[in-house]
Amino acid sequence: MKKLIIFDLDGTLLNTIADLAAATNQALSYYGYPEHPEDAYRFFVGNGINKLFERALPQDERSENNISKIRSRFIPYYNEHNADLSRPYPGITAMLEKLQNAEKLLAVASNKYQEATTRLIHLYFPKIHFEKILGQRENIPPKPDPQILFEIMNDTKTKKENTLYIGDSCVDMQTGINAGVTTCGVSWGFRPRTELESYKPELIADRPEDILKYLDIPYK
Helix, strand or coil: CCCEEEECCECCCEECHHHHHHHHHHHHHHCCCCCCCHHHHHHCCCCCHHHHHHHHCCHHHCCHHHHHHHHHHHHHHHHHHCCCCCEECCCHHHHHHHHHHCCCEEEEEEEEEHHHHHHHHHHHCCCCCCCEEEEECCCCCCCCCCHHHHHHHHHCCCCHHHEEEEECCHHHHHHHHHHCCEEEEECCCCCCHHHHHCCCCCEEECCHHHHHHHCCCCCC
16 A cells, blocks of 8 residues: 655745745734734744734734734735745755655645645646645634544545654644654754654654655665
């Protein structure tokens, strides 16, 4: 049976933080709220965009109505500008090509909304075949709920013991644990390595080649 490898998107395959920060800041500014430095967004993202907006708003302004207002400004702007500065991390494309050549099943499970998830994957990885590209969708709980992983495993007819989930944050580590699958943290993403270590994943990759080594795939 083929191995299924499911990737998180933001902070794992793509460095998207600059575009996420710019889109959120323009929405905050429009409604008169203070903006945040780009680096602060490393700790705002990971749980979907509504949670991003909640964290970005002043503490006494975190109402559902204000989150909806920020979202209404963010979505059209981000749809136009989500590839301005976002790029794959070094070595990611080559790693995906080697995994594909080794006949691994590849998929994406992101808390980014579906439209943007699909666009960015097709834009930056046009030669890679992903069995499923799933983002956050209405009535589907976001990670760390494992439902998105179960959906991918079900659609690809892959068992838990033959699945590897890869991500860069505590949310991803919790998702892998909740799903009962082998979990890999990547240290090049948005969160510190110590955060990943606290969840004791089976692997922490410092470079994309570490994932290939773990799967016994030649990386040179």
